[in-house]
Amino acid sequence: MQWITNNLPYLLAGISVGGQYALIAIGYTMVYGILRLINFAHGDIFMAAGLIMVYASASMPFYLSIPLVLVLTVLLGFAVERVAYKPLRQAPRMSVMISAIGVSYLIQNVALYVTGGLSQQYPNIPWLSDTVVVFGAMTKRVTLITPVLTLILIVLLVLLINRTKIGMGMRAVSKDFETSLLMGIKIDNVISVTFIIGSFLAAVGSLLFFTNYTGVTPTVGAMPGLKAFVAAVFGGIGSVPGAVIGAFIIGICENIIKALGWTTFSDAFTFALLILILIFKPTGLFGEKTTDKV
Amino acid sequence: MIQQKKSSKANLIFILGLLVLIFVLEQVIPSSSMLLTVIKKSAIYALAAVSMNLLNGFTGLFSLGQAGFMLIGAYVYGILNIPVADRAAVYQYFDGGVIQFSIVDGLQGVLGSAVGLILGVLLSLIIAGLVAGVFAYLIGLPVLRFRGDYLAVATLGFAEIIRAFFQWDVLGPVTNGSNLLRKFANLDDFNIVSGGRVAVHLSTTVLVLIVVACILVITLIINSTYGRAFKAIRDDEVAAEAMGINLARHKMLSFVISAFFAGVAGGLLAMYQTTVQAMPFKTAMTYEILLIVVIGGIGSVTGSCISAFIFVGASEWWLRFLDMEKYNIGGLNILRPGFRKVVFSVAIMIIVLFFRKGIMGESELNIAGLGRWLKRVFTKKKAAPAAAEEGKNHG
Numbered sequence: 001m002q003w004i005t006n007n008l009p010y011l012l013a014g015i016s017v018g019g020q021y022a023l024i025a026i027g028y029t030m031v032y033g034i035l036r037l038i039n040f041a042h043g044d045i046f047m048a049a050g051l052i053m054v055y056a057s058a059s060m061p062f063y064l065s066i067p068l069v070l071v072l073t074v075l076l077g078f079a080v081e082r083v084a085y086k087p088l089r090q091a092p093r094m095s096v097m098i099s100a101i102g103v104s105y106l107i108q109n110v111a112l113y114v115t116g117g118l119s120q121q122y123p124n125i126p127w128l129s130d131t132v133v134v135f136g137a138m139t140k141r142v143t144l145i146t147p148v149l150t151l152i153l154i155v156l157l158v159l160l161i162n163r164t165k166i167g168m169g170m171r172a173v174s175k176d177f178e179t180s181l182l183m184g185i186k187i188d189n190v191i192s193v194t195f196i197i198g199s200f201l202a203a204v205g206s207l208l209f210f211t212n213y214t215g216v217t218p219t220v221g222a223m224p225g226l227k228a229f230v231a232a233v234f235g236g237i238g239s240v241p242g243a244v245i246g247a248f249i250i251g252i253c254e255n256i257i258k259a260l261g262w263t264t265f266s267d268a269f270t271f272a273l274l275i276l277i278l279i280f281k282p283t284g285l286f287g288e289k290t291t292d293k294v
Numbered sequence: 295m296i297q298q299k300k301s302s303k304a305n306l307i308f309i310l311g312l313l314v315l316i317f318v319l320e321q322v323i324p325s326s327s328m329l330l331t332v333i334k335k336s337a338i339y340a341l342a343a344v345s346m347n348l349l350n351g352f353t354g355l356f357s358l359g360q361a362g363f364m365l366i367g368a369y370v371y372g373i374l375n376i377p378v379a380d381r382a383a384v385y386q387y388f389d390g391g392v393i394q395f396s397i398v399d400g401l402q403g404v405l406g407s408a409v410g411l412i413l414g415v416l417l418s419l420i421i422a423g424l425v426a427g428v429f430a431y432l433i434g435l436p437v438l439r440f441r442g443d444y445l446a447v448a449t450l451g452f453a454e455i456i457r458a459f460f461q462w463d464v465l466g467p468v469t470n471g472s473n474l475l476r477k478f479a480n481l482d483d484f485n486i487v488s489g490g491r492v493a494v495h496l497s498t499t500v501l502v503l504i505v506v507a508c509i510l511v512i513t514l515i516i517n518s519t520y521g522r523a524f525k526a527i528r529d530d531e532v533a534a535e536a537m538g539i540n541l542a543r544h545k546m547l548s549f550v551i552s553a554f555f556a557g558v559a560g561g562l563l564a565m566y567q568t569t570v571q572a573m574p575f576k577t578a579m580t581y582e583i584l585l586i587v588v589i590g591g592i593g594s595v596t597g598s599c600i601s602a603f604i605f606v607g608a609s610e611w612w613l614r615f616l617d618m619e620k621y622n623i624g625g626l627n628i629l630r631p632g633f634r635k636v637v638f639s640v641a642i643m644i645i646v647l648f649f650r651k652g653i654m655g656e657s658e659l660n661i662a663g664l665g666r667w668l669k670r671v672f673t674k675k676k677a678a679p680a681a682a683e684e685g686k687n688h689g
Contacts, residue, residue: 032443036443037443038443038446038447083647084643084647087647088647091650093442093443094350094356094442094592095646095650097356097443097446098584098585098588098646099643099646099647101581101584101585102585102639102642102643102646103643104581105578105581105585105639105642106636106639106640106642106643108578109632109635109636109638109639110636110639112632112635113630113631113632113633113635113636114632116630116631116632117631117632219576219578222577226447226450226451226454229447230447230451233444233447264458264461264462264463265458265462267454267455267458268454268455268458268459270451271448271451271452271454271455272451272455274447274448274451275436275437275448275451275452278436278440278444278448279436279439282440282441282444
């Protein structure tokens with residue numbers, strides 16, 4: 001019992017962080033599935049959602065500020081795609097990736113300008129940040145809510161992808177970009193919807209993430225972003241369930257490593273995992289096999 | 295052929311002229327001047343950018359590990375050159391560290407202060423590059439097999455791992471953990487001092503000289519058969535392989551050479567900053583170097599050099615006024631610290647989106663070519679009024 005009380009917090013934190021990574025990872029995996037682009041700016045959109053919440057909650061009650069955060073983040077993701085990625089549709093993939101890096105640099109610098117470089121205190125969202133006791137272990141309620149909320153959102157997303165017309169469009173575009181264009185799919189709409197969904201989930205993820213971590217700095221999004229990307233690769237890029245499983249594995253492992261006292265290497269572990277998976281199973285856990293055509 | 299020889303001679307003369315100009319500048323203007331700072335920093339960034347360009351622009355491997363290799367170079371240079379007498383102070387949390395020698399000091403003891411300094415610094419820079427190259431070889435073994443985007447993320451990941459590794463407490467006796475390395479031989483040691491004040495300033499000239507030498511070597515590599523093989527791999531891997539180019543070997547070669555020069559750039563950065571810490575060698579640094587490469591033109595060495603100067607100059611100096619509140623017009627309160635970076639990154643986005651070729655595209659700046667071009671422009675200008683005159687007469 002003592003052992004459980006000592007170690008349960010780490011496991012709970014792992015599951016909770018895993019859920020938050022999962023919400024970010026979906027944005028990466030969907031965009032990669034459709035555009036074959038690592039959206040380096042996604043982590044910064046996640047950070048921007050945190051900042052918007054800081055400023056919104058300062059001037060309005062939570063029942064207004066939370067929806068506002070979701071809407072503004074979605075708009076930001078949509079705008080980034082329209083301004084920075086759409087003009088480069090015909091360009092080599094390297095240019096699009098560089099554009100993504102440029103957007104990331106821009107968002108971080110804007111955040112630096114707005115915050116003045118100071119860490120911003122994230123507001124305590126009343127119900128979420130209450131302390132609860134599970135099996136004698138103290139934790140915030142958000143830790144318990146995260147996995148549940150994540151699973152609900154993912155079930156909804158999978159339904160959207162498999163049962164709706166726009167979902168069918170997404171599947172078609174990710175299979176073959178040119179052919180789906182010929183089949184009359186409005187590719188720009190499909191891509192916009194993908195970015196909207198990704199940004200929405202990142203905004204939800206940021207609400208959950210910052211309730212535990214409290215400080216929002218301009219570069220805070222980079223690490224969770226990269227880890228979520230690794231999770232997406234781990235699960236097989238392009239696959240939503242794969243990304244979710246990968247995210248939970250990474251979140252839990254990371255916290256186990258922290259529990260063992262190797263905190264310096266908790267970030268390094270994620271990348272070691274990435275390299276291992278790329279060596280032994282380059283397509284990830286649930287990825288489709290691709291072959292090079294001459 | 296003759297023309298090529300002529301033009302490379304002209305280029306060499308131009309570079310020599312540039313060095314002489316920098317030497318004279320350094321004697322004339324005060325050493326705290328912003329221009330010298332920008333020249334120094336941009337020279338280092340130019341070397342880092344050219345080394346990245348060798349990989350991204352000439353071999354087509356999209357790697358984002360440059361900051362990691364620079365970190366290795368900076369640390370190796372720093373660790374090897376802290377004077378033995380100062381080690382106890384620098385490694386105060388690790389009982390003076392385990393390494394108890396200093397290359398520059400050791401050589402100065404044997405060869406005298408000037409020769410020892412020059413040889414010691416060159417030797418430590420080469421060692422810094424070699425260590426970075428060895429790391430690159432080990433990283434390259436698994437990583438270079440990955441496809442484009444995965445390579446980018448894997449190298450990015452390795453750069454982060456390297457950073458975590460160098461900050462690790464257990465390695466503290468060697469790397470000083472997350473504390474500063476300092477007191478090693480830096481650029482100001484090259485200034486010739488007589489009677490308590492600096493007689494001849496050399497810090498900037500020496501730095502630029504080393505950078506120019508490194509970039510010349512890279513240019514020679516690019517123009518060799520290896521360089522042609524790199525370009526073939528960039529243009530079409532499958533075709534290159536069919537032509538008998540060993541893909542794995544050439545990719546590794548390019549990766550290691552690039553890391554070597556990134557390591558040298560890191561060592562120079564350590565000399566310039568006079569202190570080393572792992573913190574600033576973040577992903578953001580790689581991004582900045584990548585953006586320099588993009589602005590200069592992916593696949594252009596001179597482009598990278600020019601854009602390094604513009605990039606560093608703009609971000610450190612020319613856009614400074616955007617951060618100062620006293621320049622606000624009317625009641626607007628837009629200008630305050632950080633605004634410079636916003637303007638700067640918007641400008642970069644405009645270049646990335648609308649001027650994808652950058653300053654130079656894939657071509658090189660060529661002095662003889664520039665001369666011919668100027669000549670053509672002038673003769674055309676002369677020819678144009680004449681033609682207009684003729685047109686009038688006909689009318």
